[in-house]
Structure formats: C-alpha cells, structure tokens
Amino acid sequence: MTAEDSAKIDAYNAQLEQMTGLVRDTITKVQNGEDIDLGDLDEQVGALCEEIADSRPEIAQQVTSKMSTLISSLEELAQILSEHAADEDEGEDEDES
Secondary structure, eight states: OOHHHHHHHHHHHHHHHHHHHHHHHHHHHHHTTOOOOOTTHHHHHHHHHHHHHHSOHHHHHHTHHHHHHHHHHHHHHHHHHHHHHHHHHHHHHHHHO
C-alpha cells in the first residue's frame, strides 16, 4: 500500500467519522424533541460512498468498519424519524377529534 493510499484511507475514515457524529447528534436532537435540519447530508453521504466505491478494493476494505457504523446510524435515524412522524400524525388525529 502506498502513502497515497494510506492518506486516502485516513481521509475517508475521518469523513465517515464526522458524518457518523453528525447523524448521532441528530438522533439525540430528535429524541429531545428539537427541530433538525439535515441539509445536504444525503448528497454528502452519497458522494462519499460513490467515491469510496470507485476507489481500489484495498482502500475500500480499509474503511468498511466505519462505513458500517455510519450505515447503522443512518438506519437508526430513519427509524426514529419514522416513529416521530407517526407520533405526530397520531397527535394530529387526536386534535381533530
């Protein structure tokens, strides 16, 4: 593995950790009833994943663990947002009664 490969791996891992931290913070905000703004998170995650997928397999293998952590956090956020939306819908239905 070259020094350039190691630098790419470090950069990818840092970006994945940063995005995971943002998702974890967002989960906490939703759980605390705070308003959230995901901005362009979807595009950022997609672009990074595409870049990693286009890299050499040896590089992609080295970031699999951090990518799995990000995916798990995104899945958890999606579940929480879905539950939160369902709770809000129930509240609106009760208000209409």
